Amino acid sequence: xxxxxxxxxxxxxxxxxxxxxxxxxxxxxxxxxxxxxxxxxxxxxxxxxxxxxxxxxxxxxxxxxxxxxxxxxxxxxxxxxxxxxxxxxxxxxxxxxxxxxxxxxxxxxxxxxxxxxxxxxxxxxxxxxxxxxxxxxxxxxxxxxxxxxxxxxxxxxxxxxxxxxxxxxxxxxxxxxxxxxxxxxxxxxxxxxxxxxxxxxxxxxxxxxxxxxxxxxxxxxxxxxxxxxxxxxxxx
Amino acid sequence: xxxxxxxxxxxxxxxxxxxxxxxxxxxxxxxxxxxxxxxxxxxxxxxxxxxxxxxxxxxxxxxxxxxxxxxxxxxxxxxxxxxxxxxxxxxxxxxxxxxxxxxxxxxxxxxxxxxxxxxxxxxxxxxxxxxxxxxxxxxxxxxxxxxxxxxxxxxxxxxxxxxxxxxxxxxxxxxxxxxxxxxxxxxxxxxxxxxxxxxxxxxxxxxxxxxxxxxxxxxxxxxxxxxxxxxxxxxxxxxxxxxxxxxxxxxxxxxxxxxxxxxxxxxxxxxxxxxxxxxxxxxxxxxxxxxxxx
Numbered sequence: 001x002x003x004x005x006x007x008x009x010x011x012x013x014x015x016x017x018x019x020x021x022x023x024x025x026x027x028x029x030x031x032x033x034x035x036x037x038x039x040x041x042x043x044x045x046x047x048x049x050x051x052x053x054x055x056x057x058x059x060x061x062x063x064x065x066x067x068x069x070x071x072x073x074x075x076x077x078x079x080x081x082x083x084x085x086x087x088x089x090x091x092x093x094x095x096x097x098x099x100x101x102x103x104x105x106x107x108x109x110x111x112x113x114x115x116x117x118x119x120x121x122x123x124x125x126x127x128x129x130x131x132x133x134x135x136x137x138x139x140x141x142x143x144x145x146x147x148x149x150x151x152x153x154x155x156x157x158x159x160x161x162x163x164x165x166x167x168x169x170x171x172x173x174x175x176x177x178x179x180x181x182x183x184x185x186x187x188x189x190x191x192x193x194x195x196x197x198x199x200x201x202x203x204x205x206x207x208x209x210x211x212x213x214x215x216x217x218x219x220x221x222x223x224x225x226x227x228x229x230x231x232x233x234x235x236x
Numbered sequence: 237x238x239x240x241x242x243x244x245x246x247x248x249x250x251x252x253x254x255x256x257x258x259x260x261x262x263x264x265x266x267x268x269x270x271x272x273x274x275x276x277x278x279x280x281x282x283x284x285x286x287x288x289x290x291x292x293x294x295x296x297x298x299x300x301x302x303x304x305x306x307x308x309x310x311x312x313x314x315x316x317x318x319x320x321x322x323x324x325x326x327x328x329x330x331x332x333x334x335x336x337x338x339x340x341x342x343x344x345x346x347x348x349x350x351x352x353x354x355x356x357x358x359x360x361x362x363x364x365x366x367x368x369x370x371x372x373x374x375x376x377x378x379x380x381x382x383x384x385x386x387x388x389x390x391x392x393x394x395x396x397x398x399x400x401x402x403x404x405x406x407x408x409x410x411x412x413x414x415x416x417x418x419x420x421x422x423x424x425x426x427x428x429x430x431x432x433x434x435x436x437x438x439x440x441x442x443x444x445x446x447x448x449x450x451x452x453x454x455x456x457x458x459x460x461x462x463x464x465x466x467x468x469x470x471x472x473x474x475x476x477x478x479x480x481x482x483x484x485x486x487x488x489x490x491x492x493x494x495x496x497x498x499x500x501x502x503x504x505x506x507x508x509x510x511x512x513x514x515x516x517x518x519x520x521x522x523x524x525x526x527x528x529x530x
Contacts, residue, residue, distance in 0.1 A: 003339035003340065004339075004340070006339065007336055007339060007340075010328075010332070010336055011325060011328075011336075013327070068323055068326065069320075069321060069323025070324060070325055071289075072289060072317075072319045072320065072323060073317070073319075073323070073324060073337070073378075073381060074340075075288060075289060076287040076288055076289065076312060076315070076317040076319070077312060077337060077340040077341070078308070078309040078310070078311075078312040078313040078341060078385075079309065079340050080309055231291060232291075233250070233289065233290040233291060234284070234290070
């Protein structure tokens with residue numbers, strides 16, 4: 001399994017991944033130099049950027065292998081489809097959390113302090129990346145089209161809150177039981193804003209509920225995706 | 237003899253259309269078997285099922301003692317595959333492609349890779365990116381990736397597709413030198429298949445039309461065509477033997493000799509007698525439903 005995960009990074013190219021890490025560092029240094037706000041506060045804005053890189057790197061993880069025909073070789077080697085799907089998902093989890101760790105380590109180095117409460121908050125706010133990873137791999141398998149997967153994932157991730165509020169206005173309140181309003185946890189930073197949304201739309205959005213829903217849906221999407229991947233005929 | 241491949245009652249339906257009907261055959265250790273049939277007969281579908289690319293609803297496939305569905309990893313660890321066009325990772329070099337596939341097997345060392353690269357004569361080009369390779373080089377690297385685990389069984393679908401005659405010759409010579417490896421190969425290049433294989437599986441409309449040993453194909457009958465001066469008279473005379481409108485017959489040596497005598501006896505000058513590829517004849521008989529299944 002470890003080899004399969006390594007292969008995924010090998011295919012994306014390690015240099016691209018390192019460049020994305022360098023990009024996070026540059027952004028942090030830039031924010032630290034030119035912004036009046038504390039770097040810790042600003043650092044939460046990097047989570048969506050990690051999400052966008054996640055979409056860019058992993059949207060083709062299944063679709064581009066089908067499109068280019070490389071799956072004809074990869075899937076005929078002695079690794080079950082189950083392992084291959086899980087390795088792709090784990091690779092995207094690992095990428096997300098290495099990015100988050102790099103951001104946290106960089107912030108500690110920049111601010112020269114260790115703040116465990118801040119770390120735990122940051123890690124909690126990164127939980128939507130788990131769900132996003134499982135969604136990316138699922139769409140990559142479902143749509144067989146890398147560009148479409150990138151577009152749909154970035155759109156969902158970027159406009160999840162706007163879209164949720166839009167759906168709440170037309171009384172589709174069941175949305176609060178889906179991960180859509182919980183793809184960006186920075187919403188829960190501003191308690192007043194959250195209360196207004198909850199009051200206006202008669203919802204019960206909360207961080208705890210968000211964490212729970214994201215984790216549950218990560219497993220659901222993973223399970224559905226894995227089943228469909230195992231049953232799929234690989235056509236070239 | 238030990239059974240290397242056992243295919244039992246395989247059926248496959250795609251988009252509601254039955255592509256394969258009750259496919260059954262065995263391949264014994266060390267045999268080289270050709271899969272022959274017209275386009276759309278189901279050859280590629282069968283090979284894709286045999287390599288795990290397609291799922292199958294009915295039937296079983298075993299490689300030695302391993303069932304493909306129940307023990308996929310064990311089964312595929314002794315199988316090498318090359319399915320259609322060799323699509324390896326374009327942005328990686330030949331070497332990195334092989335290294336990537338190496339990690340998927342246990343006990344494949346650097347020496348094995350060197351040995352295989354040597355067999356396919358790709359030593360000089362390993363450092364170059366796969367996308368810069370010619371089709372022949374891609375095909376050879378594809379074969380190297382199929383051989384990386386020193387497989388007991390090799391499954392090849394159209395490995396010479398699109399290659400020039402030199403490329404075809406090279407691939408065929410690599411395959412001929414694969415001692416003790418059980419090979420199942422599908423190709424439209426019937427003369428190459430004939431020279432390589434021990435046994436031929438004829439497949440048409442998703443069913444096995446027949447399985448013949450190459451010796452039987454070559455020994456039983458010969459496909460010959462007569463070039464004569466009086467075509468219309470000869471045509472009437474050969475009516476009961478001819479397999480088509482071109483004065484072509486598919487008969488045993490003694491019958492061919494008899495036909496020749498008959499033509500001469502009837503004052504028809506025979507200028508030339510061409511011997512054709514027997515496998516090709518069997519192929520055309522199969523698609524024209526005149527196939528002798530024995």
